[in-house]
Amino acid sequence: MLETLLDGEIIGIITLTLRMTLLSTFIASAIGIPAGLMLERVDFAGKNLVVSVNRTLMASPPVVIGLVVYLLLMRRGPLGFMGLLFTFEAMVIAQVLLLIPIICGMVYTAAGRNAGRIRSFAVTMGANRLQTQFLLVRELSNEIYFAVITGFGRAMSEVGAIMIVGGNIRFHTRTMTTTISLLRNQGEIDQAIFLGAVLMLIALFVTLTTDFLRRREQRTDENF
Amino acid sequence: MKISNLRKSFDNFSLNIDRMETAQNRIYGVVGSNGCGKTTAMKLMAGLMKPDGGSINYDGLGPRDITMIFRKPYLLHDSVIRNLIYPLLVRGIKPDEQLLEHYLEISGLGEYRRQYAPGLSGGQQQKLSLVRAMIFSPKLIFADEAFSNMDIESVAFFENYILDRQKHNPATWVIVSHQLSNIRRLCDYVYFMYNGRVEAEGSTEDMLYRPGSDNLKRYLQFEGIETG
Ligand SMILES: Nc1ncnc2c1ncn2[C@@H]1O[C@H](COP(=O)(O)OP(=O)(O)OP(=O)(O)O)[C@@H](O)[C@H]1O
Ligand SMILES: [Mg+2]
Numbered sequence: 001m002l003e004t005l006l007d008g009e010i011i012g013i014i015t016l017t018l019r020m021t022l023l024s025t026f027i028a029s030a031i032g033i034p035a036g037l038m039l040e041r042v043d044f045a046g047k048n049l050v051v052s053v054n055r056t057l058m059a060s061p062p063v064v065i066g067l068v069v070y071l072l073l074m075r076r077g078p079l080g081f082m083g084l085l086f087t088f089e090a091m092v093i094a095q096v097l098l099l100i101p102i103i104c105g106m107v108y109t110a111a112g113r114n115a116g117r118i119r120s121f122a123v124t125m126g127a128n129r130l131q132t133q134f135l136l137v138r139e140l141s142n143e144i145y146f147a148v149i150t151g152f153g154r155a156m157s158e159v160g161a162i163m164i165v166g167g168n169i170r171f172h173t174r175t176m177t178t179t180i181s182l183l184r185n186q187g188e189i190d191q192a193i194f195l196g197a198v199l200m201l202i203a204l205f206v207t208l209t210t211d212f213l214r215r216r217e218q219r220t221d222e223n224f
Numbered sequence: 225m226k227i228s229n230l231r232k233s234f235d236n237f238s239l240n241i242d243r244m245e246t247a248q249n250r251i252y253g254v255v256g257s258n259g260c261g262k263t264t265a266m267k268l269m270a271g272l273m274k275p276d277g278g279s280i281n282y283d284g285l286g287p288r289d290i291t292m293i294f295r296k297p298y299l300l301h302d303s304v305i306r307n308l309i310y311p312l313l314v315r316g317i318k319p320d321e322q323l324l325e326h327y328l329e330i331s332g333l334g335e336y337r338r339q340y341a342p343g344l345s346g347g348q349q350q351k352l353s354l355v356r357a358m359i360f361s362p363k364l365i366f367a368d369e370a371f372s373n374m375d376i377e378s379v380a381f382f383e384n385y386i387l388d389r390q391k392h393n394p395a396t397w398v399i400v401s402h403q404l405s406n407i408r409r410l411c412d413y414v415y416f417m418y419n420g421r422v423e424a425e426g427s428t429e430d431m432l433y434r435p436g437s438d439n440l441k442r443y444l445q446f447e448g449i450e451t452g
Contacts, residue, residue, distance in 0.1 A: 117298050118298065120267075123270070123272055123287065124270065124272070124292045124293075125310055126287055126288035126291070126315065126360070131314055135300075138301075139301055142301070223342065223343055223344075223345075
């Protein structure tokens with residue numbers, strides 16, 4: 001099996017995994033970041049409930065999300081007509097649903113801690129609404145970055161949900177994690193370890209790259 | 225600026241300022257013990273907080289003419305120079321090289337211009353925040369213990385600087401300080417707050433040397449100022 005893995009199938013699996021992870025993280029960030037900022041900003045009856053639900057979803061087991069998406073997408077389910085079950089899209093949908101609460105929740109928490117001060121500062125500087133919003137994102141960029149990376153890591157390592165909605169179909173919806181799981185079932189421990197190591201390397205590479213690209217944040221926690 | 229019936233309540237505190245007035249380009253002091261409501265009053269006046277009631281008339285000044293400086297300033301997660309030019313960027317003003325140099329020099333931060341601002345010392349942070357508030361020449365400046373971490377020499381320097389600046393680029397200042405020497409050197413008029421209210425007001429001379437109210441006398445007695 002090692003030969004098959006190395007003769008191109010592995011490249012396909014890695015590419016598929018990366019595509020899925022990046023796309024899910026991107027979509028979930030595009031929704032989760034504004035949602036987290038908005039949640040901090042607005043006040044409405046039932047906000048505490050929304051926050052509690054968010055917290056719960058942050059910790060929800062992926063298989064449950066997978067199951068929900070499965071029930072929605074299965075042929076007799078409400079969205080069955082779209083024929084998305086056991087496709088790349090289905091996996092992305094499950095991942096996005098998994099990541100939104102994580103990213104939203106982390107951004108909300110960071111904003112809750114700092115936004116009041118940043119907004120007050122913006123007023124003293126004469127910033128208008130748009131400038132204030134922009135400032136908020138910029139000043140929270142490290143926290144937002146951390147939320148996105150956390151989401152990315154979660155998407156990358158996730159197996160339960162995509163197994164259910166993707167089906168681990170060879171050349172189609174087989175990702176690195178589902179392959180590792182399969183290899184272990186087949187007793188191919190060496191290859192599972194190999195693939196696991198590649199997975200870790202990719203995660204490390206992505207983190208290092210973004211760390212490098214990101215504006216360097218000096219340590220100030222000892223300046224008190 | 226004219227304030228009437230300004231009210232704000234928290235769980236254990238309520239602020240109630242019946243009347244407070246500032247004339248253009250004068251320097252006002254606000255003094256009082258910890259927790260008497262000075263910061264709260266300033267935040268309300270600077271538009272950082274919504275009052276529960278009352279009104280503030282700014283005599284035509286807009287949000288961009290008003291600023292507030294804090295004891296613990298908020299500094300952007302960026303360099304000293306970027307902090308300094310931020311209010312100019314907000315206004316679409318291209319920073320003037322000479323102006324920047326001037327403010328870097330008087331704040332003693334010339335060599336630190338590229339340094340990460342939140343990493344500055346407490347006094348340096350206050351200096352940066354003070355010059356950042358002056359660089360766009362606001363017309364109404366609230367300074368809440370803005371000099372508290374500066375060394376004596378720097379405090380004296382900025383006191384003189386502000387007094388001098390009043391001659392060619394004046395602004396209305398409202399200054400909160402626990403250093404009565406600040407108040408004495410800078411202010412034309414002083415408000416004494418007690419328990420969320422303005423308990424006494426008057427010229428700096430009268431307030432510091434001929435205090436009328438008993439609470440003010442008690443507040444001043446530890447300063448070593450001989451009162452009549
Ligand atoms: N956001 C807030 N929520 C609840 N209570 C507040 C809030 N802000 C201020 N207070 C209360 O209002 C009272 C006055 O606070 P304020 O900061 O105005 O005092 P101060 O006169 O500036 O004191 P200090 O000399 O210590 O700076 C305090 O009892 C404080 O606990
Ligand atoms: Mg205060």
